[in-house]
Amino acid sequence: MTPAAPGLAIAIALALPAAAQDDPLPSWNDGESKRAIIAFVQDVTDENGDAHVDEDDRIATFDNDGTLWVEQPIYTQLAFALDRVRDIAADHPDWKTTQPFQAVLEDDMDALAATGDKGLLEIVAATHAGMSTEQFAQIALDWLTEAKHPRFDKPYTKLVYQPMLELIDYLQDNDFETYIVSGGGIEFMRPWTQEVYNIPPQQVVGSSTVTEYEIVDGKPTLMRTGEIAFVDDKAGKPVGINSHIGRRPIIAFGNSDGDFQMLEYTTVGVEGPSLGAIVHHTDADREYAYDRASPVGKLDKALDAANDNGWLVIDMKTDWKTIFPE
């Protein structure tokens, strides 16, 4: 940087209209979605307005997969689980001839799909259990440091949506508590959500396995079992919200039918102001385009309900100036 640069930067900044300088959502194109979000936040934070909401009740919930980060071509946590099957296969010679593991080791996705939910649960139990919560957090972090997305060739934690990062920041600046409410594993997300989203572990709600308290090498430890404790998806999302937060959100963002009940719980039949929104993946060039027919992140029932319930449908292609952080 030359000595002249700071002065130049100030000159450029002064030449911009005030509105552009103060824009809390610079990666959003001017349009209905952006305007509706900003109007909602201004309304609920206006102390003299009819729609004012106390800070304690400013709860915003966000789905993760497909709402805050990429979920195609397969959920990131599934990519993690499949890689982990490969990583530890040497310790399990029987996997070469046992489904669903054989399918993973032979990259036979049709055979894997044929094992259905039962196969998936076996993979979760084999890859997500048998270690302490702290060991699992480190395994997840190590994988996220190494693994790259097959299309974008970047770490998954770089494939988060810049417009949503700005939105989280904007809501936090306006005294919202921002929560992740995801079908993904709570302990797969917590190790990195603070750094990536500025959302601390206690504001992450997700699916979980049963943990058991044990003393291991003199240290009190929670060991992960393969048993599913809670599935934070569909009707599970309001249940998870109530369990962890104990308050009904006033903002919910999702992108698939798995978020339908969370959006409904937040916006339908409630007395005060509320905002529900769906991120609609419409941009095959810069990200992906999918909705009703997609096996991952299927958006069908919630898209039909958006109009009736006044949910914003965010068109990724036209509403978002940029997709990923630079």
Add this chain to the structure above:
Amino acid sequence: MTPAAPGLAIAIALALPAAAQDDPLPSWNDGESKRAIIAFVQDVTDENGDAHVDEDDRIATFDNDGTLWVEQPIYTQLAFALDRVRDIAADHPDWKTTQPFQAVLEDDMDALAATGDKGLLEIVAATHAGMSTEQFAQIALDWLTEAKHPRFDKPYTKLVYQPMLELIDYLQDNDFETYIVSGGGIEFMRPWTQEVYNIPPQQVVGSSTVTEYEIVDGKPTLMRTGEIAFVDDKAGKPVGINSHIGRRPIIAFGNSDGDFQMLEYTTVGVEGPSLGAIVHHTDADREYAYDRASPVGKLDKALDAANDNGWLVIDMKTDWKTIFPE
């Protein structure tokens, strides 16, 4: 108040030694417990000290029954459940001849005790289920407004410990997040913990029943079933802490063997500074005196372990200047 009073108050304040004016724990007598608590907080908040702990990791957990409020002669939530059996008995004529309800209606505590855990679960299912979470919160609040403690003749929410209110306040002033981690029902506590303890619903961890998402009269609602979802007691406390907070606390306060594992998880084998403490009920005159032989709040194993693990044992009689708020 006379016009002269404010000047007088200032004159009195100026005459006090600085330490007394700044005392964060005025209801604690000067002694080992008070000094140890203050020294710990000063150490972990000293930015230049070896024991400094980042604000994000300043997590303090408190048991509720017997640690923050009175638990004798029976747990407050049990008093609530028994009153509720009486309140709704007219709708259940069979209860007159069916245990455990008959025992409650006849005030026969021996017969009730004889029904054991099975009887207690039936009472919970009959009194805590079949309504929405919002209806249950109102039922709990209504009862707490009306009900009075049999010995002190005051509402239960007035029978909280003033020294512990000051401690929570002191920790919050020092950027701790303060959590309740109780064997009691999470939804029995949340409606009033903000007002009474300045602890919001999302910082309350407790036992829970399964809830089911339904649309009731057009409004998305969580209905309470009688099925137990989670028991936040003993080894369940570290599990509940991990599920809700996702971080290991550095301070834990309890008063019974039900808190043993929470204290152990917080203090044993950990690398950084930690503080475990037990409120020992030693004051039969002002409150109650009980420990190893008490059916409610039994303190035996945890009292034996306190010395080995360096847990503070707070002697209610000598450490606390006052017990309840004036």
